[in-house]
Amino acid sequence: MTATEINLLKKSLSWLVLLLLSLFFQSEIGGLLSILIFLWWLALLIAGIVLVIRSVSLLFTQPRKVAPAVSLLIPLLAAGFVWMGGGFWLFTVRARLKADHYEPMVAQFRGYREKGREYIGGQECMINPGPPLRVAFVQPGGFSDNYWAIVYDPTGMVMKAEATWEAQHFSNDPNLPSTLGLFEEPMIGAVHLKGPWYLCRFT
Secondary structure, rough: OOOOHHHHHHHHHHHHHHHHHHHHHHHHHHHOHHHHHHHHHHHHHHHHHHHHHHHHHHHOOOOOOOOHHHHHHHHHHHHHHHHHHHHHHHHHHHHHHHHHHHHHHHHHHHHOOOOEEEEEEOOOEEEEOOOEEEEEEEEEOOOOEEEEEEEEOOOOOOHHHHHHHHHHHOEEEEEOHHHHHHOOOEEEEEEEEOOEEEEEEEE
């Protein structure tokens, strides 16, 4: 491979690493200034487009095609990964790891008698004393009143959130509010992470 091909391949791999790290830590970086986050994602997008154009150019001008082809495939496959929901999948992987960190905190809320909010070590939590006890660990990076939270729920009742949210407009079922109102704000979706842990969307 020529020096140009090696350099392009290094840039493609570096871009891929930055993209995956950004997706993995998206909830944390989403808590920063919105304009900076927008500029960061815009820069990644522009860099990816430049890599594609440069790779295509080398495919037509260089006798050896392997390095330019690999450099071209990296951003194209990454774009497909994101388009197919890979970004959210990485978000859930991150949430599973954070659930392990939150697990010891759950016991601290077992003496609560009323719903409320607390901050432990800078972490915002919503508590439903139950029984059973449920705790929502609010994640940074929400927009307006829409945000995600990692929820401890030993019953799995939060998995009804999405269906409940949709059904409330078509049903007079008195049990609907019990799911929507588990915490101070209504849930509109939930994804099972592991055991009693769920990734829930609030609005």
